[in-house]
Amino acid sequence: MINKRLLIKNLLAHNDESSFYDKKRKIDLGSKEGKAKFLKHICALSNSNPKNNSYIVIGAEDESNEITGVDFFDDSKIQNLVNAYLTNPPLIAYENVMFPHLPADKVVGLVSIRPTGEITSLRKNIWKYWGGSIFLRDGSISMPKDFDIEIKDVNSEIVKSIENQSKNNIEYTLDGVIDFINHRHSDLPSHYKVFKEQFVVCWAGLVKHIKGQNYYSRVDIELINEQVRLFYSALDEISIEYNEDSFKIIEYVHLGLNENYKYYPLEEVTISFKENGSYHMDATLIFEPPQFNKRNLYHIYNANNALLDKLKKNIPLSEREERDLEKLPATYLICYLNNFEDAIEKLLESKDFLKQINGDVYQSFKDATRILRKVKYS
Secondary structure (H helix, E strand, C coil): CECHHHHHHHHHCCCCCECCEEEECCCCCCCHHHHHHHHHHHHHHHHHCCCCCEEEEECECCCCCCECCEECCCCCCHHHHHHHHEECCCEEEEEEECCCCCCCCEEEEEEEEECCCCCCEECCCECCECCCCEEEEECCEEEEECCCCCCCCCCHHHHHHHHHHCECCHHHHHHHHHHHHHHHCCCCCEEEEEECCCEEEEEEEEEEEECCEEEEEEEEEEEHHHCEEEEEECCCEEEEEECCCEEEEEEEEEEEECCEEEEEEEEEEEEEECCCCCEEEEEEECCCCCCCCHHHHHHHHHHHHHHHHHHHCCCCCCHHHHHHHHHHHHHHHHHHHCCCCCHHHHHHHCHHHHHHHCHHHHHHHHHHHHHHHHHHHC
16 A cells, blocks of 8 residues: 655656656646646656556655645546546546645645556647647656657556555554644544554544434545545535445535525545455445526626626725625536536636635635536536
């Protein structure tokens, strides 16, 4: 079993990116350009490593290797994006890895790429890259290749060595459990569960008891053996169920208009643990979008557009408009879920303006786009 924090450290010890790993300060899967660049690197790394895993580390400075972290990213459907745009798509996993010096809401992203052994290419056009394009690594750069294309195994031995150096042991696991319960979450009720005498899942959060069911807020759930964060949210609520073989999370999101708010089930994630030291994570979208009166939504949509226009023109907002601005991302999301197709473009247009205002409004934007991403990929 690989300790993903150790793996990232060992990858970064190879100071320059190579043909088996890349590092990025951040990625942007919300734009066509960001998706295209991500797919280019996936394609190049898969083709240049036909016999071994390759990796992308996200949240590290390119020049200094300093680990700065990124937001928690829980898109379990990222494989769908890869499958839609690449022929012979590799298997992709995106994991959120904790580092002790980072703030509680920051992690390092680790993308693991498992190749098929066949040549991977773009299935269709995206951004400035043409369908049919093939990319390979030229040192630390992902480059297009038009002729004399041959995939060779040149990295399997060094990657195997790095992965072996990154294996977990009982000391790392015990240290991780103690750190989780006694230090990072000393202010919250914390729990742990051992599965198959090998896997340790820890979780912490504020508990509410409603009709015989426990619900958690301010939740952090981690697979300690691999130093991987499975779920993190300061706002949404979840329920947790487990038995000897699996651990199940149902996430609920708080949506509504005016005073009419309620929690809606969003996604069910089940982690199944095997006797052979492996596990499988299955995520199912169970979201039924709330439906509202179209006349009210037209009024809210137009008011949102007027607010956005004021932001673009740098016109000061009234106190009431500032209060409405806090709800702008969530109400654009609701409009989109009620068939206001242009609302998604308006929401994305608001990003840079909301980012400049304050953390709460921008966090609302990130929460709305996270829900949107899950719905679109599913």
